[in-house]
Amino acid sequence: MMTIAQQAYLEDFDWTSLDLLFLVVKVVLIFTMLLVSVMLMVWFERKVVSDMQNRIGPDVAGPWGILQTLADGIKLFFKEDLTPDNSDRFVFKLAPYLSLIPAFLMFSIVPIGGNFQDGGDGSVEIFGRTTFLQLVDPPMGILVFLAMSGLGIYGVMLAGWSSGSKYPLLGSVRATAQMVSYEAALGLSLAAVLLESGSLSTNQIVQEQVDGYWNVLSLGIIPFIIFLIAGTAELNRPPFDLVEAEQELVGGFHTEYSSLRFSLFFLAEFMNVVTMAAIIVTLFFGGPDGPILWDTISWFWPILWFFLKVVVFLFTFVWFRATLPRLRYDQLMDLGWKILIPAALFWFLLLAGIRVGRDADWNPAAILIIGISVMTLLFAALFRAVRMAQEARAESDLVEYG
Amino acid sequence: MFADLLAAEAGAAAGFPTLTMLIVVPALGALLIALTPKGRVEAHRLLAVLATTITGAASVWVLLDFDGSEGGFQMRSADPQVWIEGLGISWDLGVDGISLFLIVLTGFLFPLAILGVKPEHDDKAYYAWLVVLEAGVMGVFLTMDLFFFFVFFEIVLVPMYFLIGNWGHGNRKYAATKFFLYTMFGSALMLVGILATVFLTASATGNDPTFNIVTLAETQALSMTAGRWIFLSFALAFAVKVPIFPVHTWLPDAHTEAPTAGSVILAGVMLKLGTYGFLRFGLYMFPEAAVWFAPVMMVLGTVGIIYGAVAATMQKDLKRLVAYSSVAHLGFIVLGTFAITTEALTGSVMQMVNHGLSTGALFFLVGWMYERRHTREIAALGGLQKAAPVFAAAFTLVMLSSVGLPGLNGFVGEFLILLGAFVASPWIASIAATGVILAALYLLWAYQRVFHGPAEGENAEMAELKVSEGLVLLPMLVLIVFLGVYPKPMLERIEPAVEELVSHVELHVPDWSEPTADVILPSDDDHHSDDDGEDH
Amino acid sequence: MSDVFDYIRGFAVTFNKLFEERVTGDYRHDGGGEKSPKPDRLHGRHVLNRYEDGMEKCIGCELCAGVCPAQCIYVRGADNTPDNPVSPGERYGYVYEINYLRCIHCDLCVEACPTEAITESKLFEFSFTNRNDAIYTKAELVVGDDGRPQKLPWEDWRTGEDLATSGWMRATASSGNADYENKVAWSGELGYGVRHPEVGQHDDETGGDE
Amino acid sequence: MQEFVFLVAAIIVLAGSVGVLLAKNPVHAALFLIQTLFGVAVLFLIVEAHFLAAIQVIVYAGAIVILFLFVIMLLGVDKSEDLSVDPIVGQRPLAFLSGGAILGLLLALLNTVDPIEPLPSADPARALDRTDASGQRVADVNQLAETIFGEHVLAFEITGLLLTVAVVGAVVMARKISGDLQPVPESALAASVGLEETSDDDAEPADAGEGDA
């Protein structure tokens, strides 16, 4: 049975029917929604941060300054577009789009609504057509997110390189190392989710979490925490914003950008924030899952719950920014490689072990105890190895300089 | 493992594995020498002498034990020790009239070579290499297995290479390398030939491959073309080893630069590997090809005779002269081999021994002369006769043997060869005969220049032959005379084997029979070969 | 483990701030609130001073331009015409421009000035929409007849804010009194009155710092 | 429709690969490589290899090319290569010739092949269009998982070994080494400052492509 969402695929897609129209409408909707959400997100961030710093924040443009982002955008739009002499012009111009497009595409797999209660598959009826409230639901679903977040690095990287200037280059090299490193942790914590859902499709992942059996709890909180941290790093947001570290790198990869091109980066960055929040919600918090309070507007509740959850995570990101100081580069790498990745891996193994044990009817308590003790042992070994390496390095430095 | 081999032979009819002993004793001797501590020069020498003497004694025992009336291989073990099963390679030794005297010659010359000269340095390695060499040479003469033949044929290169390279004179590195590469190059193709023989025979007969010479020779399963090609590959190896005219150039260098013992062994024994190879692996294994190529080989042999003689005449270095005389002498042997008559073959075998004795002795004498005078240049010598008459006398005798003076051993061989060759090809034999005259020319001339005339400077004070040296030389001189006067015991042991070889050739080569002379020449007093041969 | 709680405490701190009172008032709109007082050493935009008789202090010596690390000052001097002098002495600043897109308000020009011609005010709220506006010419920099900075259209300040000036010190006494050579002292400024020296920097207390 | 998408993707792929071949700047080459990889991912999608398309992008674009770019930037080796100089006289025509030969041979071979169809002997359990109990087509990722962890489990384990080797190797190469370095041989130094004689004594210069097919 070919579902409608899957009809976005080339085969079986009826190019003449209303399917096409539906698709176009969905694309436009998602696009608009993202743009609007970016606008609001920027405002929201500035507002919340200023609140947390006992400031007022933007309040001039529009009520409570809500149109501030729009004003900024218009300003940027009219600013002079500079291209440094040293730059690699083609790449310099290409880079912002490389940043923006993956950011757009990433959202296409997020189910933003639909009834998943009582075994529902999340489809809704609109104008007599059954459809999903998501752009596409490809079988490899969540991998699109990983792929796009991988592609997003190019924008940052090439922007930095093509500027022909040292700070952007340093910023982009940092960004690359950081994003590649944290993508591993991201993927590994994601694997735990996949283990639970048994499918890569986001729709399936949501279906499996229905009625409050959210992954955040059923997987233990660890994968979620790792995903949250790694996701923040992936977004280059504080406290992982070494990429732009103003004090050291002026503005990081986009130092040389101005005007519209700069705004594209800006847009992509915040779009990614929104998407990341949406993904977290989808993966760990049941997506649009939530109680349907009044049946008359049943389509409304999932959307509401979804956006509420997203807003909570948007707030969390801002909260991070307001609270945590920026990490040093080596701390960043240590956190990623020595803590998050092993932890994600070990937790994944533990979950897999429990699952196997469940299938084989082993004593769950015993598995848990044994598993956790093995994990502890492994972690101890890991830390010992790290300490050994540090000592050895210190010693060799001593020999070298002493 | 050796114990196995010994046991295998012990179980055989011969009772005691004499033939294996001929190879194993020197090999063990070398091992013992290698294991003896470095400084014990006398111990090394003693061990070397012991090993070679025991081998020599054993060879003599083989000689005595040999049934002279039989032509085939004797003393073979009934149950050959399998070495590589999949290829049908086994440890199988045997001796017939052809190899018998070469074995004895080897057993005889090695102790003398060791006793005759002392190395100037590195005694241990020197003796070890020499004794290893003996094992290799013995192996070539004794083995009944193509594979082992090749192994021994190649392995002798290594000790000889080191003997020349380490204890030789002047340009020794060059000479040693040239020697090694030439002979290795020669035998390279032989390996292909050997393998082709084995596998072609195996596929023709449908049997498992075997490397046994007798089996292969008796089977004669090769096609004519294959046989000829393979013969060529063998011939190249032997031609280099002999050496035959165009591929001889390594020999003067090697002989000249080798230490005295090396020269003696090289000339006395190692060159015989080639001529023996021609007999055993040319005629015996590929009779058809041998007959087909015989004219060419005879011509080459004759060219060698004349070329060697002419080149010898022009040499300024006495040792080099002797080396070139070897080329000439071996030309005779090749000529005799490919004449393929009973007389010529008998003569060839005889001449192999003769050449070993006379040239070996000559090299001894030249070597001692060099020890005394530190030069080998003919022009720098002269009038030695006065200072060292005994030395001169010995030299005369040996030289005359080399020339082929009747009454000495050289004559018998050369005469038989020419006699046989004349029957096969009068023209070639006639030309070859001039070689005898040329030999007289260059040797006598050299003798005259070196020993006659006024003795000047150091030449006048040259020391006389020492007793120890005399004792080394004496057996050789005795044999030279004895074989010249009374060759019968030797001939009658050789002939049955040769007869059988000739009949083997006749059997396997259609339309060919042993050339016979229209006129039976009056035979020599001691030459009863025809009658004896036809007795059985 | 305590680390984790420390983190949580940190988050609690920022979260609690959400509900605290804002420290910033809404001063932008008239009547919307009071501006908070400026710190003593705030460096605002420059003014070119005059003597009491209305003569300009600037003598066009270009020391300020020379010392400026951002190279934002452009000065060209000219000879005074004897019958109508702009400044006392031979020369006066004929052209005096400061580019505020470059100026970093380091105050070095003020220290370099031998005549105290250039000083800094506490006015910093100016936003222009044109690059040309960023370059303040002499006409805009020089104080008005009342000895106060001129208010330019794009500058946002309220009455009285031009009263405060940036505090600064000098290495040499500006008054020309040889007794105060090498002593740190406050300068008297036209129109702003004499400020009290900060503690420990008065020559009476320290007696010089040899 | 499929054909159209294939053609577009094929053009993208070919243009990208020619771009890699000809780009002077390594960064541009990397960008062209991404283009190719993306085209290949699309081609994967056409035949419903969704999972492969996704990991193609994740692994290649998301990791491999990033690594390339990272190294280019880290080392600052992004200077353009002068393609108009033939490194070894005659190497370039030869290379094109051998490339053409490879292509020609391959195409000729392919031309002889019968249409590629499912083999009669094929195992239905491994068919791509296998359906599950409910008649729904099994997604490629599920099939891949079953095969990789079933039939090819050993190969999967070996990839672990392989990656360990790669990591150990990378760590070894990247580790700071104490002590004095042995001098870089004269010839290398001469080459780096572009002295004339290097071209002389390099009669047979280092050439990575000599042993081609």
Place this chain on the structure above:
Amino acid sequence: MIAQADPTQVDYLILAPLIMMAFGGLLLLTITSLTKRLSSSFVTTWSVAAALGSVAFAVWLWIDLDTLAQVTLSSSIIADKFSVFLTVVIGLSTALALMLTHHYLDREELPGIEMPVLMMLSASGGIIMVMAHDLIVFFLGLETLSMAVYILAAMHRRRFESQEAGMKYFVLGAFSSTFLLYGIALIYGSTGTMNLAEIGRATWLARELADGSIEFYYEPDGLMLGGLALLIVGLAFKVGAVPFHSWTPDVYQGSPTPSVAFMASVVKVAGFAGLLRLLSFLGRPTIDDWGPPLEVIAAATLLVGAFSAIVQTDVKRMLAYSSISHAGFILLGVTAGTDNGVAASLFYLATYSFLVIGTFAVLTLLSGAGDADFSLDRFRGLSRRQPALALALLVLLLAQAGVPLTTGFVAKFEVIGAAVDNGTYWLAIIAMLAAVVAAFLYIKVIVSMFLDEPADDAAAVEVPRLVGAVVAIAAIVTIVFGIFPGPIDDLAREAFVFFI
């Protein structure tokens, strides 16, 4: 013929040599990271023990093989006598090469255990290759092997040449791997499977003849032909056959000597194992198809190797070319494609491994600290300084030259025998000529060692016990099995693959 007791069960005995080797390396890695300072003798003991353990398991497996071949893990791994034989060879070679690293790392002051670890992991890749019964597994084994060897080549971080060697090896290695992989893809296209047994089954078609009997015939399509050609190209690179040899001299010269010893033995063994296995699963007709080109490759390899070696002044480089020539000899056996040929190749591989490791062991010693100077001067008068070492090297060099009473001779004898048996006389003749030409260069070294006077300032090099042991083992094996090659030969014959 091929037995698999229960497809769902894993036969761990078959995997034991592989597991032993791989886990030996990985555990060593783990232990090192957890201990403060690991004595290098522990590392050596551990790694050599693991390699020998692998050999021991392989021997057990050999004895245990009651059927002709056993497969496990969905028939992706095969244990027949062929693979077990080569596993033993790889294990022993690895053990010897590991024994060299100890001294080398100490002398060159290269800290770290990565060299032994990488060697062991690489060797496990080699074991996978020889045991592979599935093209994917084979390819992954090859990559594991190669990847580790690239690093081993670049291991001497203080020597620029070493890294250069690593890079050259890597670029060309990766390049050739793609050819191999493309070949695998095309074969897959032709047969629809990558399992060797199934490929064999798919390739051999049956047809019923008029008289009712069934005839098996082989009809390769274009994909199969192209696939095999590309496979051969890829593997020819790995074994360093002409014209895919250009990496060999540079890599050998630049790489750390123990790595070279490892490369020359294990990598060659694995590469040839692949060649033999891949050509054999399709049977005799494959050889008929590919015989002529392979023969040309073999001849070119022989000649180029031998002649290029002559002009070298650097002994290590010279040995690199000579190793090319040796590859040509082994190819003789492969091209013959007969039982004899395969057995001969196996014998050659087994004995050559010892030879070459022994030779490079001596080279390691003689080059001295820095591992850079391999000129002939280093060998001058070695016999005076260190007669035992010189004698051992003499034995090894003579064996490489193919002088009788050494394994080198028997090996050459057998491969040439195979070529002759197959009727390719011209190839056999070229091989012998190449042998003579090559002999010249070994003689050059021997002359230097025995006939030249030592340089005045030449000091005797210290011979550490382990390296000495390696040299001694190599020399003894060379001599003993040169005189009595029967045992190895029997094993090699027992191990040959079936050529239909």
Place this chain on the structure above:
Amino acid sequence: MELTPMWYLALSAMVFSIGAVGVLIRRNPLIMFMCVELMLNAVNLTFVGLAWGRNDIDGMVAVFFVLVVAAAEVVVGLAIVVAIMRRRDLATADDISVLRG
């Protein structure tokens, strides 16, 4: 015209050849690696095309493993390049020619 696996094979042959030429003519090791990646991708295309044509999952499995190998190769190769470049500021392979050959 209908899309057949042959289209895939032909395209991959072209990409493979382009990659091979690239390895041969380019001197920058990094670009050489990229060309090797091109070749690997060509192989992947072949595998996928064939798997589709034969209706068999094995070809796709092979692609999976090739991806792993490609990743490992790049890691090792780039590590070596970085090690080399640290010692000398060279970008082209034939500048690196200390070793003859």
